[in-house]
Amino acid sequence: MRGASRQSFASLRERLTAAVPDARLAGLVGNELFAVTGLLDSEHGLRRALSDPAKPAAEKAAVAGALLHGKVAPVSEELVVAAVQERWASPGDLSDGIEQLAVEALVLRAGYERTMDDLEDELFRFGRVIAAQPDLRAVLADPALSAEGKRGLLDTLLAGKVTPVTLTLVGQMVAHPRGRSLTAALDLCAGIVARRRDELIAVVRTAVELSPEHRRRLAAALAASYGQGVHLNVVIDPSVVGGLSVQIGDELIDGTSASRVAEVRRRLAS
Numbered sequence: 001m002r003g004a005s006r007q008s009f010a011s012l013r014e015r016l017t018a019a020v021p022d023a024r025l026a027g028l029v030g031n032e033l034f035a036v037t038g039l040l041d042s043e044h045g046l047r048r049a050l051s052d053p054a055k056p057a058a059e060k061a062a063v064a065g066a067l068l069h070g071k072v073a074p075v076s077e078e079l080v081v082a083a084v085q086e087r088w089a090s091p092g093d094l095s096d097g098i099e100q101l102a103v104e105a106l107v108l109r110a111g112y113e114r115t116m117d118d119l120e121d122e123l124f125r126f127g128r129v130i131a132a133q134p135d136l137r138a139v140l141a142d143p144a145l146s147a148e149g150k151r152g153l154l155d156t157l158l159a160g161k162v163t164p165v166t167l168t169l170v171g172q173m174v175a176h177p178r179g180r181s182l183t184a185a186l187d188l189c190a191g192i193v194a195r196r197r198d199e200l201i202a203v204v205r206t207a208v209e210l211s212p213e214h215r216r217r218l219a220a221a222l223a224a225s226y227g228q229g230v231h232l233n234v235v236i237d238p239s240v241v242g243g244l245s246v247q248i249g250d251e252l253i254d255g256t257s258a259s260r261v262a263e264v265r266r267r268l269a270s
Contacts, residue, residue: 001089001093001096001097002089003089004086004087004088004089005087005088005089005090005093005096005097007087008083008086008087008088008093008097009097009100009101011082011086012079012082012083012086012097012101013101013104015078015079015082016029016079016101016104016105016108017108019075019078019079020075020105020108022112023109023112023113025073025075026105026106026108026109026112027105027106027109027164027165027168028073028076029073029075029076029079029102029105030102030103030104030105030106030108030109030168031102031106031168032072032073032076032102033076033079033080033098033099033101033102033105034099034102034172034176035072036068036072036076036080036098037095037098037099037102037176037178038176040094040095040098041095041176041178044091046067047091047092047094047095048091049063050063050064050084050094051084051088051090051091051093051094052091053087053088057084057085058085060084060085061081061084061085063084064077064080064081064083064084065077065081068080068081079098079101080098083097083098083101095178099178100188100192102172103169103188103189103192104192104196106165106168106169107119107165107192107193107196108196109165110163110165110193111196113163113165115163115165116193116196116197118162118163118166119163119165119166119169119193120190120193120194120197120201120231120233121233122162122163122166123166123169123170123186123189123190123193124190124201124233126158126162126166126170126186127183127186127187127190128235130182130183130186131183137182139153140153140154140174140182141177141181141182147175147176148175150171150174150175151171151174151175154167154170154171154174155167158170169189170186173185173186173188173189194231197229197231198228198229199228199229199230199231200222200226200228200229200230200231200248200249201230201231201233201248202219202222202230202231202232202233202246202247202248203233203235203246203247203248204218204232204233204234204235204244204245204246205235205237205240205244205245205246205247205256206234206235206236206237206240206243206244206245207236207237207238207239207240207241207242208236209234209236210234210244215232215234218232218246219231219232222246222248226248230248239258240256240258241256241258242256242258243255243256244256245259
């Protein structure tokens with residue numbers, strides 16, 4: 001999101017945080033906001049009308065309120081009414097903002113349930129599974145398979161193995177990709193978790209498992225370097241000869257033996 005849309009979403013995010021004081025309500029609001037996103041995606045005329053900057057904010061609020069009143073929790077209604085009164089750079093940004101607010105609500109639920117670490121790790125691990133299994137990725141992305149069928153497959157794969165919030169988020173991203181790849185959708189969720197924790201995500205590749213002490217020292221060193229908390233997602237990669245590499249966003253900190261050998265070879269060849 002850009003400009004006005006980013007500012008609008010920041011305002012809604014603050015409203016959400018203040019309005020959901022417990023896990024039960026956070027989960028309910030998240031699911032209802034996902035349902036509103038689906039409605040806006042399917043009703044293009046409604047979405048354009050509710051995001052039209054030429055229409056008075058009060059008029060758009062009245063339409064949204066009449067549409068949702070008595071059908072969703074009061075908090076969900078208030079958040080959507082507030083959203084349509086904000087300014088959005090494009091009609092699609094309204095839907096995107098409400099969807100991301102839904103993710104934020106479920107992340108808040110995980111925070112109240114003290115499972116945010118689990119959520120972050122499970123999203124990362126499922127992303128690795130999807131990346132490594134193209135057949136599974138193709139099935140989950142198949143438009144011929146219904147949303148219910150995809151959710152049923154995910155229940156078979158994940159139910160009882162991940163937290164309820166993880167299962168809900170993954171199910172939503174699979175059933176309603178909204179034009180994104182599943183990898184991009186999972187990255188969106190992981191990024192929202194990280195921001196909620198005020199942490200960066202560091203993907204660490206190493207040939208051997210890191211001890212808890214090694215993880216702690218690495219996380220502390222990265223946090224000191226970047227000025228904020230860093231969550232480690234550790235990938236065991238046999239191709240890493242020694243040392244480790246750390247990817248944070250677009251920045252690669254590569255300290256593996258393999259990279260050093262490759263650098264020596266490049267210098268010898270020059």
